[in-house]
Amino acid sequence: MKHVHYTKVKREPVTVDGAEGVSVRWVISDADGAKNFAMRVFDLEPNGHTPYHDHDWEHEVFILSGSGVVCAEGQDTSLIPGDVVFVPGGEKHNFQAGPEGLTFICLVPYQ
Template sequence: MSDTFLFYPANCTVEPVVGRIEDVEEEVVSNAVKVYRRWLISRVHGSENFAIRLFRIEKGGMSPPDSHKWEHGVVILSGSGVVTLNGREYEVKPGTFLFIPPGTEHSFRQTGEDDLVFICIIPGYAVPPGK
């Protein structure tokens, strides 16, 4: 068992969180083109083991190739796009899900008329301070 996970005791004092996406501030992803992110669930909410983020890529937008030491889980909610994983392109649309293993080079590109919107889940240890 990895010591990177936090298991809450039976007398856990972290409170449940219920929110609405539109109430979460959307930030510009600085190293990308027309890509925006909302931290829906993360450390600031008391979650130590994972974070859920909502990404929105506007028409013509894309994220540059990137890789990390952690895995990602992605679910496409709306729009269409192309995800490149280790140089191989995959068309994505609502209902598509992806598992991106650690070390996999990945990028997202919006195609079509509507914004590409997706949920991305990462482990808690990958969350930057203050998020």
């Protein structure tokens, strides 16, 4: 078993093209023995954003704090704490933080 407060996990900058002001914490990963899914916590600085992209796997997202927008296939949806988002595989998407930033949990399967 692993038990840790997420803020104790190292935060790493996301450096892929199209990301601005984004960092990630791999709070549960294969390094912990997780064989099927990874749990990540993303922090977006005020007005930061992830790249607009797609991939084969799905995302399950839970908004922890802040506000922002998820853009999926060109449609913007506002986000507040407590919201959940399902992004199916193959759907182009990105997350954009509002003026106070955005923090969310993102679960993805290993591929």
